[in-house]
Amino acid sequence: MINTARNISEDELHNRILDFVGYVLTAARALYKEPQTYGPMRLVDTLTKSVQLLEDAGVRDASIEGVLAVIRDNRWQVTANPDVFGEALDEAIKQLVEVTLQDAKLQKAE
Amino acid sequence: MSLNVLDSIRTRRSTRSYDTSRRLPEGIMAALEEAVLNSPSGSNAQESHCVIVQDPQQIRRVKRFAQGVSGHPAAVVVLCSNQKEALEKGGIDTSETLRFVNLGIAAAYILLTAQSLGVSSCPARSFHTKAVQQLLRLPEEVVPELLITLGYADQPPRPKTSKPSREVISYDQYGKEHI
Numbered sequence: 357m358i359n360t361a362r363n364i365s366e367d368e369l370h371n372r373i374l375d376f377v378g379y380v381l382t383a384a385r386a387l388y389k390e391p392q393t394y395g396p397m398r399l400v401d402t403l404t405k406s407v408q409l410l411e412d413a414g415v416r417d418a419s420i421e422g423v424l425a426v427i428r429d430n431r432w433q434v435t436a437n438p439d440v441f442g443e444a445l446d447e448a449i450k451q452l453v454e455v456t457l458q459d460a461k462l463q464k465a466e
Numbered sequence: 467m468s469l470n471v472l473d474s475i476r477t478r479r480s481t482r483s484y485d486t487s488r489r490l491p492e493g494i495m496a497a498l499e500e501a502v503l504n505s506p507s508g509s510n511a512q513e514s515h516c517v518i519v520q521d522p523q524q525i526r527r528v529k530r531f532a533q534g535v536s537g538h539p540a541a542v543v544v545l546c547s548n549q550k551e552a553l554e555k556g557g558i559d560t561s562e563t564l565r566f567v568n569l570g571i572a573a574a575y576i577l578l579t580a581q582s583l584g585v586s587s588c589p590a591r592s593f594h595t596k597a598v599q600q601l602l603r604l605p606e607e608v609v610p611e612l613l614i615t616l617g618y619a620d621q622p623p624r625p626k627t628s629k630p631s632r633e634v635i636s637y638d639q640y641g642k643e644h645i
Contacts, residue, residue, distance in 0.1 A: 371526070374530060375526070375529070375530050378530035378531050379530070379533050382531050382532065382533045382592075382593065382594040382597070383533040383592075385594060386533065386592050386593075386594070390592065394592075398533065401533075432624060436627070
């Protein structure tokens with residue numbers, strides 16, 4: 357994990373936090389009535405937004421970049437082709453497992 | 467240069483990522499006003515109201531409570547319906563159903579007018595009604611029902627997938643194809 361310099365002002369960070377909280381709350385509220393496929397869509401968008409928010413605040417973790425790239429490349433299929441998007445989620449999870457195993461190996465070696 | 471109606475229909479796709487460096491063309495607001503004012507309204511109730519949001523700070527506030535809005539649009543049209551006026555002028559049918567039909571027609575006019583001027587758009591229904599109502603200081607009876615974002619797309623549109631025409635259109639009776 358890398359701590360980088362915060363690249364936005366205090367005010368802008370405050371606004372981005374409010375944007376993020378607003379997104380999650382309104383998304384959660386609406387999901388009671390929205391199509392089932394909107395659930396995964398809102399969750400992966402929440403993931404993307406939260407990682408972006410961490411980056412804006414000066415925290416970046418390169419080990420999840422591959423996972424995020426898989427989500428980014430397939431995001432458009434989330435409602436158009438849910439099965440394909442499901443497979444993309446499997447691929448992202450597989451990559452995260454690999455990162456986890458790699459971390460475990462490093463911890464053992466220490 | 468503007469596109470004709472059929473070209474606008476054929477080429478329009480919902481846009482979820484906008485080029486933030488480009489401003490909307492001059493004259494688009496006048497064109498949108500014309501589109502809204504000329505859209506038909508059942509029983510001539512004219513109960514629809516549009517709020518066109520252009521102030522970047524106000525767009526951000528609305529977007530904060532509109533999870534269905536993606537990207538950074540140059541403007542957001544908030545299509546509202548005056549429930550009281552709908553009932554008074556159009557009766558129960560307009561109040562319960564026709565006002566949504568009227569808004570849908572107005573929305574189509576807005577989408578196609580924008581497209582004809584080279585401006586991309588995306589309708590969004592996913593937003594918190596009460597929050598948007600408060601932010602725009604709408605009277606209680608004026609309810610926001612649909613948002614349309616406007617701006618210049620920064621990505622080429624994805625190919626459209628449509629059902630076969632026989633599943634969507636029949637001639638003379640249900641299921642009968644055009645000869």
